[in-house]
Amino acid sequence: MKALQFHASGDLRLEELEDPICGKGEVKMRTAFCGLCGTDIHEFCAGPVLIPQKPHPITGATLPVTMGHELSGIVTEVGEGCERIKVGQRVVVRPTIYDEQCASCRQGVRHCCENIGFIGLSGMWLPDEQHSKGYGGGMAEYIVAPASHFYALPDNVALDMAALIEPMAVAWHAVNVSPFKFGDTAVIVGGGPIGICVIQVLKLQGAKEIIVAEPMEGRKKLARHYGATEILDPGSEEVPKRVQEMTRHRGADVIFDTAGVEGALNSVISACRTHGAIVNIAVWEKRPELHVNDLMYREVQYMQSALYDEMSFKNTIEALSYGQLNPREMITSKIRLEDVVEKGFKALVEDRDRHCKILVDVQASECSENGPKN
Ligand SMILES: [Zn+2]
Numbered sequence: 001m002k003a004l005q006f007h008a009s010g011d012l013r014l015e016e017l018e019d020p021i022c023g024k025g026e027v028k029m030r031t032a033f034c035g036l037c038g039t040d041i042h043e044f045c046a047g048p049v050l051i052p053q054k055p056h057p058i059t060g061a062t063l064p065v066t067m068g069h070e071l072s073g074i075v076t077e078v079g080e081g082c083e084r085i086k087v088g089q090r091v092v093v094r095p096t097i098y099d100e101q102c103a104s105c106r107q108g109v110r111h112c113c114e115n116i117g118f119i120g121l122s123g124m125w126l127p128d129e130q131h132s133k134g135y136g137g138g139m140a141e142y143i144v145a146p147a148s149h150f151y152a153l154p155d156n157v158a159l160d161m162a163a164l165i166e167p168m169a170v171a172w173h174a175v176n177v178s179p180f181k182f183g184d185t186a187v188i189v190g191g192g193p194i195g196i197c198v199i200q201v202l203k204l205q206g207a208k209e210i211i212v213a214e215p216m217e218g219r220k221k222l223a224r225h226y227g228a229t230e231i232l233d234p235g236s237e238e239v240p241k242r243v244q245e246m247t248r249h250r251g252a253d254v255i256f257d258t259a260g261v262e263g264a265l266n267s268v269i270s271a272c273r274t275h276g277a278i279v280n281i282a283v284w285e286k287r288p289e290l291h292v293n294d295l296m297y298r299e300v301q302y303m304q305s306a307l308y309d310e311m312s313f314k315n316t317i318e319a320l321s322y323g324q325l326n327p328r329e330m331i332t333s334k335i336r337l338e339d340v341v342e343k344g345f346k347a348l349v350e351d352r353d354r355h356c357k358i359l360v361d362v363q364a365s366e367c368s369e370n371g372p373k374n
Pocket of ligand 1: 098099100101102103104105106110112113114115116
């Protein structure tokens with residue numbers, strides 16, 4: 001099978017691998033769609049960051065690894081002892097890998113596992129002979145993983161939409177851990193894919209106002225489409241001042257930071273109401289100097305949201321099925337595996353404004369000519 005492997009920053013190669021073998025308790029899936037995410041771009045530009053250079057503590061894998069952690073597909077084989085997932089089922093993959101042993105896992109907070117790994121970044125635990133071959137990610141015709149990573153899709157959830165469940169679960173979890181409640185006013189810093197997902201979750205949970213701070217035109221348009229009530233351009237407007245005006249000088253109840261930029265974070269502290277909360281969803285590239293006193297004097301909480309727990313992942317699937325979330329418009333292009341570097345990674349780096357989510361249509365690729373279409 002063809003698989004896109006990460007060797008080093010700027011060095012992604014489409015390589016021919018043996019098909020992975022489905023073992024006991026495992027599921028083999030033919031990948032349908034795989035999304036590109038900010039983490040992938042970060043690995044491409046400045047990696048390896050999360051991709052292991054020495055054996056990953058859980059998977060034992062080192063680079064090269066097959067990329068892609070936002071993936072959906074069709075089950076082609078199930079290993080012995082796997083009752084929950086059936087051959088032919090349409091599924092989405094939860095990529096998070098836990099060790100089940102560390103203090104976080106024992107506390108029941110597995111998504112904060114101290115050794116956390118990801119299908120698509122950390123390889124995949126497979127029998128020894130397959131270990132070092134870089135299996136795991138969704139930018140490959142097949143993946144094999146333990147059955148617990150697979151969730152059946154309701155009939156009305158299309159496979160391309162299902163590739164957006166992972167980023168939507170990130171947003172779902174962030175809103176879930178925040179003190180946001182029905183009728184609140186929220187601010188979202190950054191209108192990228194996660195920001196757009198947060199808009200959708202806030203809308204369905206009954207936000208009164210959803211104010212988005214975003215400078216890029218394409219992203220502003222998408223934010224508006226998804227229900228942002230106001231879009232502020234931090235390049236030309238004073239965001240905190242405008243938020244104060246819009247909230248009759250009370251401030252926003254909850255602020256979601258998807259950008260991870262020091263100046264932006266410090267500035268929105270004054271857009272938050274007393275006893276409000278700022279929720280960080282961003283992975284920061286640089287360590288910020290946080291204006292802690294500005295938080296402290298008005299008892300503004302600075303909270304963190306990392307990935308998603310299993311409940312958020314399942315709730316996201318359900319909300320998609322109910323039509324409460326509809327990420328269709330977020331998909332700005334579908335590309336073939338052969339074109340993923342030029343039309344995927346490079347397009348996202350060079351043309352951030354035009355793209356929200358790029359999906360690799362793995363079955364559309366030349367390498368899949370013999371495979372069934374879906
Ligand atoms: Zn753990």
